[in-house]
Amino acid sequence: MMERLDQLQDPAARDAASAYLSKLDESLAARRKPVRADVRAGVEAHILEAIEHDASADAASLQKALTALGEPVDFASDWADAVEARYPQGALEQGVEFASARGRLIGQALASGLCVILGFVATLGLIGRLVAPESVGVFVLADGEIFIGTWTSYYAAIERDVVGAMTVPMCLALAALFFALGWIVRPRAMKK
Amino acid sequence: MTDSRAEQARIERQMRKGVLGVAALAALLEAPAHGYALAQRLKDVLGSSVAEGTLYPLLASFEAAGWVKHDWDTQQAGPARKVHSLTPAGEQAAASLLTSWRETASRIEDMGK
Structure with a gap:
């Protein structure tokens, strides 16, 4: 008598069961470990009953059982909500969860802010290059040092403009990239 | 015509989904059952x-409410099977909901006469 779905003998049936359980795990990814384990055990028990604990069940009979059970996304969340009460959180666990959520939010805000600042720097570079192309860019100085930013020949002569005509499109691309990254990593609470 | 059939099927689906809770309690009022057997009965x-x-x-929500x-x-x-049964509070709830269900069904039938 089979007790676990990974004991199915038919590779196609085993793959189908594994794919279904992966979808279930995805639906439960945000849940706590005991809640995930409870729901998963319930789902596995149901499927095993449906195929009568028969290790030689074929892919068709397994698929029939999975179809009757329904898509995990349609019931996993409600199921997890309902079993949450069985696993009350301790004060420490609640604190860790709260701190973790806050930490993630702060990390996202910092990363997003940094990206926006870099986006503005690239935009300023773009404007500066358009206004004063001889002073803004990536230069090799007469003494061989590489300089990035705004420069004046008062200090030392410029030997070579490294990026040259590509400076404007590069600044434009960098500005777009940083602003896009800033938007992507913005804190979840700010998303609509 | 197809829309009419689809609409009828949609309402039937909603109705069945809506009465699933009462039906589950009624089934458990008949006899305790494990999940799969209960699903087949329903x-x-x-x-x-x-x-x-x-x-x-x-x-699971019935269990949290103390009914099951x-x-x-x-x-x-x-492997051991989890067999669900009604608690005394669940029996009371099931009886009350079934009465309510019968009354509602009866009123709806009366309207259709």
Whole structure:
């Protein structure tokens, strides 16, 4: 008598069961470990009953059982909500969860802010290059040092403009990239 | 015509889904059952349009409400089975909901006469 779905003998049936359980795990990814384990055990028990604990069940009979059970996304969340009460959180666990959520939010805000600042720097570079192309860019100085930013020949002569005509499109691309990254990593609470 | 049939099927699906909780309690009033057996019993009554997976969240919420409890059946071969049964509070709730269901169904039938 089979007790676990990974004991199915038919590779196609085993793959189908594994794919279904992966979808279930995805639906439960945000849940706590005991809640995930409870729901998963319930789902596995149901499927095993449906195929009568028969290790030689074929892919068709397994698929029939999975179809009757329904898509995990349609019931996993409600199921997890309902079993949450069985696993009350301790004060420490609640604190860790709260701190973790806050930490993630702060990390996202910092990363997003940094990206926006870099986006503005690239935009300023773009404007500066358009206004004063001889002073803004990536230069090799007469003494061989590489300089990035705004420069004046008062200090030392410029030997070579490294990026040259590509400076404007590069600044434009960098500005777009940083602003896009800033938007992507913005804190979840700010998303609509 | 197709729209009419689709609309009828949609309402039937909603109706079956809506009465799933009452039907589950009524089935447990008949006899304790493990999840899969209960799902099959309900499928006999409500048809296959209600996914079996939707039964389990209901059972878990009934358990949280103190209406349903479970025991482990270790009599049969293989892994232990979780057998669900009604608590006295669940029996009361089931009886009350069934009365309400009958009254509602009766009123709806009267309207259609």
